[in-house]
Amino acid sequence: MSKKIVAYVTAITLLIISIWCGVAIGSVHIPLEVLWNKAADETAANILWKIRLPRVLLAGLVGASLAIAGAAFQGLLKNPLADPYTLGVSSGASVGAVMTIFFSISIPVVGHFTLPTFSMIGAILTMVAVMGFARIVDRSLKMETLILTGVIFSSFLGSLISLMIALSGEELRQVIGWLLGSVSMRGWPYVQMIIPFVIIGSIMLWTQRRELNVLLYGEERAKHLGVHVKRSKYIILVGGSMLTGAAVAVSGTIGFVGLVVPHMTRMVWGSDHRHLLPLSFLNGATLLIICDLIARTIIMPRELPIGVITAFIGAPVFSYIFYKQRRSKGVRA
Amino acid sequence: MIVVEHLSGGYEDVPIVQDISFSVEKGKILGILGPNGSGKSTLLKVISGILPATAGTILVDGKSSSSYNARALAKKMAVLPQLHANAFSNSVREAVSLGRYPHQTGFFSSWTDRDEQAVQHAMMQTGVKRYEQTPMEFLSGGEQQRVFVAQALAQTAEILLLDEPTNHLDIAHQRQILDMVRKEAIESGLTVIMVLHDMNLASLYCDELLLMEEGRMRALGAPHEVLIASQIEDVYQARVATYAHPEIPKPQITMMPASVEQQQRAVITKENFTVTDRYIKLQSEFPLKTVSSAVHNPGIGWYDCLLNRSVPIDYVINDVKREVAEFLLKEHFSSTSTVVMLTAVPTNLVAINEYKASFGSVLVAVTAGVGNAVDVSRTHERQDKPHIGTINTWVIVNGCLSEEAFFQAMMTATEAKTKALQSENIRDELSGTIATGTATDSLLIAATQKGEEMLYGGPITDVGKIIGKGVFETTVQAIKNYLHSADTPAK
Numbered sequence: 001m002s003k004k005i006v007a008y009v010t011a012i013t014l015l016i017i018s019i020w021c022g023v024a025i026g027s028v029h030i031p032l033e034v035l036w037n038k039a040a041d042e043t044a045a046n047i048l049w050k051i052r053l054p055r056v057l058l059a060g061l062v063g064a065s066l067a068i069a070g071a072a073f074q075g076l077l078k079n080p081l082a083d084p085y086t087l088g089v090s091s092g093a094s095v096g097a098v099m100t101i102f103f104s105i106s107i108p109v110v111g112h113f114t115l116p117t118f119s120m121i122g123a124i125l126t127m128v129a130v131m132g133f134a135r136i137v138d139r140s141l142k143m144e145t146l147i148l149t150g151v152i153f154s155s156f157l158g159s160l161i162s163l164m165i166a167l168s169g170e171e172l173r174q175v176i177g178w179l180l181g182s183v184s185m186r187g188w189p190y191v192q193m194i195i196p197f198v199i200i201g202s203i204m205l206w207t208q209r210r211e212l213n214v215l216l217y218g219e220e221r222a223k224h225l226g227v228h229v230k231r232s233k234y235i236i237l238v239g240g241s242m243l244t245g246a247a248v249a250v251s252g253t254i255g256f257v258g259l260v261v262p263h264m265t266r267m268v269w270g271s272d273h274r275h276l277l278p279l280s281f282l283n284g285a286t287l288l289i290i291c292d293l294i295a296r297t298i299i300m301p302r303e304l305p306i307g308v309i310t311a312f313i314g315a316p317v318f319s320y321i322f323y324k325q326r327r328s329k330g331v332r333a
Numbered sequence: 334m335i336v337v338e339h340l341s342g343g344y345e346d347v348p349i350v351q352d353i354s355f356s357v358e359k360g361k362i363l364g365i366l367g368p369n370g371s372g373k374s375t376l377l378k379v380i381s382g383i384l385p386a387t388a389g390t391i392l393v394d395g396k397s398s399s400s401y402n403a404r405a406l407a408k409k410m411a412v413l414p415q416l417h418a419n420a421f422s423n424s425v426r427e428a429v430s431l432g433r434y435p436h437q438t439g440f441f442s443s444w445t446d447r448d449e450q451a452v453q454h455a456m457m458q459t460g461v462k463r464y465e466q467t468p469m470e471f472l473s474g475g476e477q478q479r480v481f482v483a484q485a486l487a488q489t490a491e492i493l494l495l496d497e498p499t500n501h502l503d504i505a506h507q508r509q510i511l512d513m514v515r516k517e518a519i520e521s522g523l524t525v526i527m528v529l530h531d532m533n534l535a536s537l538y539c540d541e542l543l544l545m546e547e548g549r550m551r552a553l554g555a556p557h558e559v560l561i562a563s564q565i566e567d568v569y570q571a572r573v574a575t576y577a578h579p580e581i582p583k584p585q586i587t588m589m590p591a592s593v594e595q596q597q598r599a600v601i602t603k604e605n606f607t608v609t610d611r612y613i614k615l616q617s618e619f620p621l622k623t624v625s626s627a628v629h630n631p632g633i634g635w636y637d638c639l640l641n642r643s644v645p646i647d648y649v650i651n652d653v654k655r656e657v658a659e660f661l662l663k664e665h666f667s668s669t670s671t672v673v674m675l676t677a678v679p680t681n682l683v684a685i686n687e688y689k690a691s692f693g694s695v696l697v698a699v700t701a702g703v704g705n706a707v708d709v710s711r712t713h714e715r716q717d718k719p720h721i722g723t724i725n726t727w728v729i730v731n732g733c734l735s736e737e738a739f740f741q742a743m744m745t746a747t748e749a750k751t752k753a754l755q756s757e758n759i760r761d762e763l764s765g766t767i768a769t770g771t772a773t774d775s776l777l778i779a780a781t782q783k784g785e786e787m788l789y790g791g792p793i794t795d796v797g798k799i800i801g802k803g804v805f806e807t808t809v810q811a812i813k814n815y816l817h818s819a820d821t822p823a824k
Contacts, residue, residue: 213431217431225488226405226435227403227434270424
């Protein structure tokens, strides 16, 4: 039991430290007292409240969403290679976003939010299409069917994106930049936009934590143990897709977080979803905040796409944990 | 208790199992048998609700199983399927704890004392408690199987369905799992339905058996009513024979391999006998099916060496088993393929004869020391202890005898021996009447089991006639050898 407490304390501590670093460090150093000291430097306060804090929070929410969705999908699909993008939802979101840029669409009512709105619509349509198609192919909605359907839709939508990239001229930079992912210059509205999805999606997944544990042994076994398999599957798929779609809509397709954070968490703390889901959520937030911090500071004043950093840092860290874990297991076995 | 009535079901539109009806009382074990593809596992899946039932009813505790929701059914019925790969690591304890899933409800439901007790009990029963914290992938197949049994037990359901629970397990682990299942059935009233491949295990552990053939019921009943050789041969298309379990009253089945071309020339002749001053030996190149009352390796068996060993008159009979075993070891005989009789008669007094017959031939070898001859109808008047057997009779048949024929041959040979004593006027010293044998005579019937099977061995059958004549003549000859031997007759 104490092991679990250590896990949560560690995760929360790391998250707090990363938020603090994310807020404090940058081209302008900002003392943290600005947060509560009304008399502090007004420019600093502006930078903190209007730029840094929403950016850090957005990075955290996106990281958390992708990580918890990844953990749930890996468990549901019983596939260690699954990530939030496996089912094609992210491709749908990307098509929506790239289309907005490519055709320079701007809808008057939503204005500045045309892109995330279209992206979200793309995600929802894709989710419905993937699940609907998988259902037609195989009424019991087997995992293999879902994965294959996801692959089919991803590649189809991917080709649409490639087509638009090929035909684009000046927008190319913008498109590529969006695809690589970024949380910069988004501000509070984006944070507000993603928050309801994060809350609802995470709660949906959290209700299925025990079912996910049982589903690890296969659908048949889960049925034997009394799981309403079909209902659980839909809740997990819809919850996870919602988190993924929202994350992609506000930040682009940031890779690696959704694949690696659940793995690292599982390796260190075990694969019990009752703890894996919340711990992945926390660790995902931490990882993306740190990655964003590095992305914007490492070659200041220029910024790197955050997706580059996640893999650049994530891969070596992942390798190290993988190595340590296999080694210690080897000794025990 | 579970009642299945006219159940049909299977994959999509094709019913694999059809019209199955049975019921299992609380605390009883039903075994489902049948060849590969006969629908055993499918039946289990239809009962557990994994596959749809197209007709018929399943009553669990008097209510139709379809009236339960998944969680409620899981509280009533636990299933152990053929398992299982898992992509991610679990500890043994975590795996067993999942059996409590149906008992946990609500958003924040906590782990109760009852949950903990059920998990502890299940781990104790299956003996997996000591690797509680070990990750599943470090366990052997047998250990993993026990963890999954524990998981099913932790469900604390009244009905347990098992699909080949002993798959891939050695006999020690098979016994352990099945003993445990039976213990739960008897002590906790668990109702068990299990699919088994091994008919002998099924016979030993199940109260009732259901034999499936092509998706339908072929037989249902107690093991002795289902495991009938002809029925099993018909369903499995394989030659089998039944025999009794040595300790418990359940039938066992053994396979009969397809017979290979026999060496018809391999026969036993007088050349196979060796007589030394310590024993008379028959060495065969192939095992003989032997029925005997010998000292070493008595009963029914297959042996290729027969010994009639001459021992001194003061031989200590108390420790005969151990002494014979040491003798065999010292003389380089194989303990497991040698039959040994003892006699106090010198080996040179043996009579050995060979008789031609329509089916082949019969050899008879007799050593007869009649100094202690008794009349069996008067022995109840005597108090003395038995001596070493003094008339040892061997009958070796170059032919194939049925089980009946073996026992009839023993009777025929015994009657012929008695007739020989009468003919030689050997008398019981105490009663003065004609003797029928000695206190510890021994008889051995061996057959090469080649050629056409002879069903009977009574006195007027082909083989009986030769045995009667042969044993009579040879015993007379052996008695004469004994009586005429110059020295003081040994007893």
